[in-house]
Amino acid sequence: MTDVSNISTLTLQGFNLPPESTLPAFVFATLGYLTILICNIILLITIILNKSLHQPMYLLLLNLPINDLMGSTALLPYIIKELLWDTRTIEFSTCVTQAFFIHMYATGAVFILTAMAYDRYxxxxxxxxxxxxxxxxxTVRLISLVWISNILIIVVLFILLLRLPRCRSLVSHTYCDNPSLLQLVCVNTTVNNIYGLMTVAVTQVFTVGLIVFTYIQILIACFRNKRSDTRSKALQTCGTHLIVFLLFECLGLFTLISYRLTDISPHLRKFSGVASMIFAPTMNPIIYGLKTKEIRVKAVTFIHKRIYTS
Structure with a gap:
């Protein structure tokens, strides 16, 4: 096959929506992105501006909106642009940048939630x-470990990818990620596949195992508490956190696995991939931030002051 590594423009597969569905999809994507921006920025500003929230739990939580804003901004503006102007072309450098930050977001989300679960434990x-x-x-060491580990894992992943020549220019997905970029390569990708599977396996076993262990210990401690209101509050909080985390995990892992299953519908893969990038950044500031009384009170006070002074 012909080496097209010198061609700088790639073509995304797109959503292939009927004309009558394009406008509702555009409105949904735009409102979703605005919701993610507003909720996460409010959470971010609230923690930064209130010294009373400069505690380990909130400093760890601070990394979640930063990560969510990074991931959603890497994806949703391009989807909105595609739906608005019906364009599916993307520069190779832009595609690699998008894929890099999407993988940074996905890995970072799991690492940050693991650190937060450890803090609560x-x-x-x-x-x-x-x-x-x-x-x-x-706390600083823990945050540094999260980001340094995340950066190193993803940098190595993309160094291995960028060393390979391309012989295709059609990206078989609605956005760029490492598996779809690997499908453009015309040489053996065994090393990339082994490294990708190894990092996914190791990080998943470590993070999911630690999160499950910490929440089990938290639930045991709560059940030993004789106050029924404390138990019910802990159960509700832990249950909500676990549901959000497991949904994010399932959508993300399904998207990765779907590349290796030829019988999977491409539309289902597109949906799960986009859903995992919208669902978590929307729910995280609500579940982990605004439902926390201290943050909610500070956020409401901040908004009232902004409205009053303006």
Whole structure:
């Protein structure tokens, strides 16, 4: 096959929507992106501007809206542009940049949620030692570990990808990611496949295992508590967090696995891929942020002040 590595323009597969569905899809995508921007920016500003929230739990939470804004901005503006102008072409450099930040978002989300689960485990199961364990220095180390690990994993993934020549220019997805870019390659991709599967397996076993362990320990500690209101509140909180996390995990893993299953409908893969990028950034600031009383009170106060002063 002909080497087309010098061709800088790629073609996305697109959604292939009927004309009557294009406008509703555009409105939905635009409103979804605006909702993600507003909710996450409010959460971000609220934590940054209130010194009373500069505690380990909220400092870890601060990374979630940053990550969600990065992921949604890497994807949704391009989808909105495609729906508005019916354009499916994208520069190769832009495609790689989009794929890089989408993978950064996906890996970062799991790492950040794992760090947050660890913090809650220490707070509930080791309350007397919480301030000692979750010191400011330890919190900074934990946040640094999350981002450095994330960056290293994704940088190596894309170094392995960019060394390979391309012989195709049609991206078999609605947006760019590592599996769809690998399908453009015309040489053996065994090394890339092994590294990708290895990183997914290791990170999933570690993060999912740690999250499940911490929430089990939290639930055990809550059931030992004799106050029924404390138990019900903990069950509701843990249950909601786990449902959001598991849905994100299932959608993301299904999207990755669907590339290796030829019988999977491409429309289903497109839906799961886009849903995983919209669902979590929309729900995270509500579930993990605005449902927390301290953040909700500070956010409402901030909004009232902005409205009053304007």
């Amino acid at each position: 220490v707070a509930i199961c080791c309350p007397m030692r919480y301030n000692t364990i979750m010191s400011n220095m330890h």
